[in-house]
Structure formats: structure tokens, C-alpha cells
Amino acid sequence: MDIFIQQLINGLVVGSIYALIALGYTMVYGILQLINFAHGEIVMMGAMITISAVSILSGSGVNLPGPLLVVAGLLVSIPITMLLGFTIERVAYRPLRKAPRLAPLITAIGISIVLQQVAVLIWKNNPRSFPDLLPHASHDFMGAVITDLQILIVVLALVVMGGLLIMVEKTKLGRAMRAVSMNQSVASLMGVNINYVISMTFVIGSALGAVAGVMVGANYGLAYPTMGFMIGLKAFTAAVLGGIGNLAGAVAGGLLLGIIESVGAGYLGPITGGVLGSHYQDIFAFMVLILVLVFRPSGLLGERVAERA
Amino acid sequence: MSEQKTLLEVKGLQVAYGGIQAVKGIDLEIKQGELVALIGANGAGKTTTLKTLVGMVKPAAGTIIYNGEDSTRIPVHHYVSRGLAMVPEGRGIFPRLTVEENLWMGAYYRNDKAEILMDLERVYGLFPRLKERYKQLAGTLSGGEQQMVAMGRAILSRPKLLLLDEPSMGLAPIIVQKIFEIIRQIASEGVTMLLVEQNAKLALKTANRGYVMESGRITYADSADALLANEKVQHAYLGE
Ligand SMILES: Nc1ncnc2c1ncn2[C@@H]1O[C@H](COP(=O)(O)OP(=O)(O)OP(=O)(O)O)[C@@H](O)[C@H]1O
Ligand SMILES: [Mg+2]
Numbered sequence: 001m002d003i004f005i006q007q008l009i010n011g012l013v014v015g016s017i018y019a020l021i022a023l024g025y026t027m028v029y030g031i032l033q034l035i036n037f038a039h040g041e042i043v044m045m046g047a048m049i050t051i052s053a054v055s056i057l058s059g060s061g062v063n064l065p066g067p068l069l070v071v072a073g074l075l076v077s078i079p080i081t082m083l084l085g086f087t088i089e090r091v092a093y094r095p096l097r098k099a100p101r102l103a104p105l106i107t108a109i110g111i112s113i114v115l116q117q118v119a120v121l122i123w124k125n126n127p128r129s130f131p132d133l134l135p136h137a138s139h140d141f142m143g144a145v146i147t148d149l150q151i152l153i154v155v156l157a158l159v160v161m162g163g164l165l166i167m168v169e170k171t172k173l174g175r176a177m178r179a180v181s182m183n184q185s186v187a188s189l190m191g192v193n194i195n196y197v198i199s200m201t202f203v204i205g206s207a208l209g210a211v212a213g214v215m216v217g218a219n220y221g222l223a224y225p226t227m228g229f230m231i232g233l234k235a236f237t238a239a240v241l242g243g244i245g246n247l248a249g250a251v252a253g254g255l256l257l258g259i260i261e262s263v264g265a266g267y268l269g270p271i272t273g274g275v276l277g278s279h280y281q282d283i284f285a286f287m288v289l290i291l292v293l294v295f296r297p298s299g300l301l302g303e304r305v306a307e308r309a
Numbered sequence: 310m311s312e313q314k315t316l317l318e319v320k321g322l323q324v325a326y327g328g329i330q331a332v333k334g335i336d337l338e339i340k341q342g343e344l345v346a347l348i349g350a351n352g353a354g355k356t357t358t359l360k361t362l363v364g365m366v367k368p369a370a371g372t373i374i375y376n377g378e379d380s381t382r383i384p385v386h387h388y389v390s391r392g393l394a395m396v397p398e399g400r401g402i403f404p405r406l407t408v409e410e411n412l413w414m415g416a417y418y419r420n421d422k423a424e425i426l427m428d429l430e431r432v433y434g435l436f437p438r439l440k441e442r443y444k445q446l447a448g449t450l451s452g453g454e455q456q457m458v459a460m461g462r463a464i465l466s467r468p469k470l471l472l473l474d475e476p477s478m479g480l481a482p483i484i485v486q487k488i489f490e491i492i493r494q495i496a497s498e499g500v501t502m503l504l505v506e507q508n509a510k511l512a513l514k515t516a517n518r519g520y521v522m523e524s525g526r527i528t529y530a531d532s533a534d535a536l537l538a539n540e541k542v543q544h545a546y547l548g549e
Contacts, residue, residue: 176417178405
């Protein structure tokens, strides 16, 4: 088996999930210059609620094919996470919009802990296995293996991201979002309701987060109440890598981080003479974060058009 | 002209930033169809006055009656649909939107797409330069072109009362001429305007009436011709 190709495939899968989550961070940052640390918990909620909804549905005798059951679960979890995202902004960030930057950052961490603990109360602090409902036949691909599930994750992620980019680039709401991210007071002069645009940003980002959460669950076969922290931190790293505030950057950063991490982990054992195993793969993400912050804090695509007075 | 109805009536307007009073009780009256100039030295409170008229700053005291209604208690984003538009000081274009997207932002509150497209063509007629560059990011335009974007954007909101804050700032004389030509043209189409300018002479030559503002107060209010002929105004603001 070709380890490189295999790790490339795995990295692409994980990377497309990071990209979806990173978009949530970067959209909020673009508009509010706020790092919404609670976004990782939104991802977790998306996964946990979907698992519960699916188990309740199948427990109550609903007889749907596996993939449709997952879709039904998403139809429950997406609206709930959207409402959560909306509420978090309303309750924790909006009252602090004119406060020093550190204040909303601290409430973000607070909200993140609250959501995590609420999840522990609801689901207990144990991993839940993600029901085995999606196709996962494997196929040979250039000397490596790729599964239906992996293909599904990557394709769905690309479709969702494409949809988001079209929304941002081509619709009135998207144009208003970009305008608000550049100049709030002039945007409001044009008739844009800033609060509405900010709420929509959280709502849309949360929907993407829920989809990503389900992908994480399906990809690893499990989900747990404290999973939001690590996945959130990785996706945040991806957003910084791509240039926070930049949508294309979030996508590129997510894919790149997934691949670096996965390929790196594949060779970590041999490189370190067996001292570090592939379970140390998380160090790659944080090495990337440190390197980017030191050498290119604006990220890969973070360069902005010169703004002339 | 004096038979025209009053579009804007400001009485006893005071505005403060924290403890600092920027506007200390001013009265303004603008009739439908007028082009009124507001001139004064740096820091006199002109920008503050305009911002208060469009709700970006809330007054500490006084009343603003626009089109017969009190307009101090509505949210900022409701002003434009009532026909109040402002071309802000420093232009306030959206740098990473294209020229055309900037113009569409002016029509954000409108839903009449066919009419918006007509207005868009009209703006391109006024500023052919913008038509050539409609896909360019507005942040990469020259200062004069950015001013055209800001004015075109305001036109797309179909204003009844257009507030212009120093449209000539930082522009070469030939561009200033062009901008003022457009101002006269918009005025001739019936749009009422309040024009703030450092270039007091040009402003008064363009306007019907004028106000002179000094440290938060209105010190002269008269027809533009009378102000141009006023020796004290000439001495202080017209460099004569
Ligand atoms: N956001 C603000 N916070 C505090 N003070 C302000 C603010 N904006 C304006 N001021 C003060 O209010 C006064 C009036 O300012 P304003 O910008 O209205 O003057 P202006 O007549 O437009 O001047 P210029 O010709 O330089 O544009 C000034 O003393 C200014 O320092
Ligand atoms: Mg000013």
C-alpha cells in the first residue's frame, strides 16, 4: 500500500471537515474581528444531537434507509445549532460589541465551557458511537484505499462550501456581509441592518458547523461532549493558516492542514525512530499554528487590497 | 423657491461626544429643491451635523423634522429608505467590493430591480469612467474615481435629501470641476442638497443659500450671493 497516497486521501477528508469549520471562524472574524471560541462546541452539538435524533428515530420504529436517517438527524440538529449560534451572539457577544476586544474573547471561552458542560450533563462524559448508517465500501485508488464514506464527506463538503461561496459572492445578503466586514457605519447608512447581518453570519456558520460535526462523527465512528475543543482549535488553526477573515483562505487552510497533519503522522514514527507514534499527529497542527503566527501572521491568503484614502 | 415646502427643519440641535460639545444649538432649514452650503473651519462641527441628520450620531438636545416627521428616534438603517443619503467624509467606499457592487449597495433597500438597473445606467452615464471600471475593486481606484463611486452609490438610493461631506477633499482641480458639474446636474434634477465644503468659494458659487459654522454654532445664514459679498465671510473663509 502506498502510505503517501493513503495519507493524502485521509488528509483530504479530514481537511475538508476542517475547512467547513474554519469557514465558521473566519466568517465571524471577518465581520466582528472576534474569535468565536464556542464554534467548536457548535460542531460537537451538531454531532451529538444528530446521534441522539437518529437513535430516537430508529428506536421509535421509523424505518428509513441509513443515509436518509442521517439526513433526518441533520434536519433536527442543524436548526438547533443555528438557534444556538444565534443565541450565543445575542447573549454573549452583542452586549460587548463596544467593549475592549479581550472581553468578548473571555465570554467566548466561557460559553464554550458552558456548552461543553451542558453536553456532559445531557450525554454523560462518554464517547457515543456514530451509528453505522452510511455506505463505506472501499475501493482501490492508486495503490491506496478510499471508502464511499470518504468520498461522500469530501463531495458534500465541497458542495456546501461552494454554496456558501456563491451565497457570499452573488446574493444581496452576501454582498451586505462583505460590506459590513469592511465598513459597518457606511453599510448601515446604505440601509443594512447590521444586527441582522451579524446574526445571519452566526446562523450560517453554525449550520456548516453542524454538518461538519456529523462528518467528524461519521469519519471517526464516534463523538463525545468534549470533542469540540480539539476540533475547534484545529479548525481555528486552519483559518489562521489561510488568513483569518478570508473565506477562500479558510478552505485552503483547512485542506492544507488536514494533509500536513495526516501525511506528517504517517511518517512520524519512521522519522523519530519510533519514539513518537502517529497518535502524536496533533503536534503538526500546533506547529503549523506557531510557525504561521511567527512568520506570516496574515496567513497564506491574508493579504488585502491596498485601501487608498 | 420660497413657496417650496420645507424638507428639513433643525431646531436647537446639540451634539456631544462624551463631555465635548461639538454642536452647540443650531437651527437649519432646507426647502425642497434647494442646494444649501455649510461652510466653516476645521473642527467647526460640520461633519457632526451631517452625521446627526442621518442618525449616525444621536443628538443631546434639539429637534430634527425631516419631511414632516421627527427623525431622531429611528435606527440608522431606516434613514435611507426615507430618502436621506450621505456621501461621507473620506468617501466611505467599500474597498474590496467592485465598483458595481458598491453602486448596488446604494440600492440595498430597494426591491425594484428594473428601476435600479435604469439608475445604474444613469450613473454610468454621469461617470463613464466608472462604467469602464465596473469590475475593478473600488479600493484600487484613484481618489477622484472613489468620489464618483461614493456619489453614484448615493444616487442609486434615489435620495430626496443628499448630504455631501467635502466631496472635493484631496482632489485635483480638474476633478473638482467635474464633481461640481455633477452636483449641479443632480440639483437640476430636483434633488435637495446640503453641501459641506472646505472650498467655501466654490460651494457658495454653486449653492442657493449658505450657512457658516464656527465652533459648533451657526454664525451666518444667508443667500449664497450675500455670503459671497459679505466682507467678514470673505476675510475668514474666502481668502480675500
Ligand atoms: N467621534 C468623536 N469623538 C470625539 N470627538 C469628536 C468625534 N468626532 C468629532 N469630534 C470633535 O467634534 C468637533 C467637531 O468635529 P467635526 O468632525 O464635526 O468637524 P468638521 O467641521 O467636520 O471639521 P473638518 O472640516 O475638519 O472635517 C471637533 O472638535 C472634533 O474633535
Ligand atoms: Mg468634517
